[in-house]
Amino acid sequence: MTAETPIKIGNIVDVEITGLQKYGAFVKFGKSRGLIHISEVQSGYIADIHEVIETGQIKRAQIIDIDDYTGKISLSLRTLEKQPQSHHIQRKFHFNNPNNKIGFQPFKDNLSDWTNEQMAYLKKVKSEQL
Template identity: 75%
Template sequence: MNDKSIKIGDIVKAEITGLQKYGAFVKFGKYRGLIHISEIKSGYVADIHDVIEVGQTCQAQVIDVDEFNGKISLSLRTLEKKPQTHHAQRRFHFNNPSNKIGFKPFTEQLSGWAKEQMTYLKSRKENIIT
């Protein structure tokens, strides 16, 4: 994916093109992406067919762009008035004022994860290698 016109945080008008038990495939402009079932709405979704359907259009937010594999992840949940987090590792990202929409690119968040882990280990008074 050489075109950098799509970036994390963009809000796009997407059309649902297919449904699987794990998520919805969408197309928007010249791009295609996936809305994972956990990103459809806050709370538990037992059957994706009860919430959305093929052919439906909706506003979605880009939450990850994997340029290496050419994959784009989107979310409907982040556009809710009060999105709830349900993954422990996302708790940090949604509470961090510099990142309100989900994951940062791996290279940007690696140092943050390392600092967070070091702080945790020090608080547990475990032996760590520095």
């Protein structure tokens, strides 16, 4: 992409990683800046973005969104993979994994213990007030 080429969704650009946060990577390309959200770095779950990419790296990315109001540009490395997985596949794996303590089941499993603890605390507070 040359300097004269307008930035459009779908364009593929070479970006430099300029900063990393737990939620994604800040990048620059030409005179523009953007963000690659952690979910767009690669297919599959990423626990720590610092283990996957580094500041200063040059990567090929695809523009996936441009906010018309703020001008913010979202990019993706995942869309350029040979066989990118959708987020639905990742969610299905994550939610169907019995080792993951997510959703309402852990809440349901612990609710009676939490209720008993709270009732004991309230009885203690009430007896101290008398």
